Amino acid sequence: MSFRLRAARTEDIEPLYEMAKLTGGGFTNLPADRDALGAKLARSSDAFANPGDELVDEQFVLVLENAEIGAVRGTCQLMTQVGQQWPFYSYRLNTLTQHSQELDRTVRAELLSLVTDLEGSSEVGGLFLHPNERAGGLGLLLARSRYLFIAMHRARFADRILAELRGIIDERGGSPFWDGVAGRFFGMSFQEADYFNAINGNQFIADLMPKHPVYVAMLDVEAKKVIGLPHPTGRAAMRMLEKEGFRYEGYVDIFDGGPSMIARTDDVVSIAQAHQGTVADIALETGEKALLATGRLTEFRSCYGARELRDDGSVAIDAHAADLLGVGKGDTVWSVAR
Structure with a gap:
């Protein structure tokens, strides 16, 4: 893709x-x-x-x-x-509740405010x-x-x-x-x-x-x-x-x-699960399906790809995603599991 x-x-x-x-x-x-x-x-x-x-x-x-x-x-x-x-x-949309003791009746009316x-x-x-x-x-x-x-x-x-x-x-x-x-x-x-x-x-x-x-x-x-x-x-x-x-x-x-x-x-x-990591490898052949993103403001780009999170906080991604994002080893990539 x-x-x-x-x-x-x-x-x-x-x-x-x-x-x-x-x-x-x-x-x-x-x-x-x-x-x-x-x-x-x-x-x-x-x-x-x-x-x-x-x-x-x-x-x-x-x-x-x-x-x-x-x-x-x-x-x-x-x-x-x-x-x-x-x-x-x-x-x-909220509810107004009213009660009449004489009728022994409670009426609830929905209102749009x-x-x-x-x-x-x-x-x-x-x-x-x-x-x-x-x-x-x-x-x-x-x-x-x-x-x-x-x-x-x-x-x-x-x-x-x-x-x-x-x-x-x-x-x-x-x-x-x-x-x-x-x-x-x-x-x-x-x-x-x-x-x-x-x-x-x-x-x-x-x-x-x-x-x-x-x-x-x-x-x-x-x-x-x-x-x-x-x-x-x-x-x-x-x-x-x-x-x-x-x-x-x-x-x-x-x-x-x-x-x-x-x-x-x-x-x-x-947002809560977004991971920020340095790219350690761009030759990943298999890995977790993920959304990947890089770049600040006008340089922002995102795509689908594969990732592998490393113990040191770095990340490996597949070559096709790296090409779409325009990143190489040492660049920063954000990701979240697909």
Whole structure:
């Protein structure tokens, strides 16, 4: 397999734009708009160019590249500190319990409350793999390489990390959750609101959204039954997140009702188990299957390979992985078991 992840460059805009057109909507981090993608890549370039180790509001864009032909076939993103440019809104699903002594009856009502609880967290998102490449574990490579990047640049990320999963989108490209909740106040279709948010941010939510909790019982059936559910194409991603230690704690996206998954950064499995070692050998023929990564910031690269951890903390890797990473004996490689 000759795929590797690397830092995105400004010239990657065309393959990113072509992939964005394949997302089917509800994918705010990868809008099918060249200007918005160009701004995202420019912001990412600024983040990669920052040599510091401070936690500030930044965004990193990575791309999956077929190293044999140089084709970009996937992408993912990391946001270091959400909610700094404008509020980071979520709905929090909670329960209000009330009791009447006269009726001897207890009633429990579910509420959706507009909150900014997750503000300041880091976020992993924007993961998209070209439909023709959805085999061979490339989605897992995209997802888990982000955690190696965080481990390698730990000071640049917050102590809490979240991942928003796209919610249920119907065959028309609409959102039952949006139609049943926010759409009633905005006079906009889900597609219009989703596109506006991707291009301009969600300050319009703060300006127009009612601040009072929404009683779930008052929503229509279609809206109620999709709260906290991922899009069918995101179920595998949700399982991967759960394996990494992320949990759904009742926070949902304000647009499509998809679940927000949360974890303590240092508890994420691929971060906690990441191993940093000096390359002792690049002729390993058999070994443990692993994700391997090297390089700081713009020089970051990751791929699949084989590793053998040595007693002295060094690591042996296979020659093909060494070639994809551009490393030799004496270089530093981070790794985690596949």
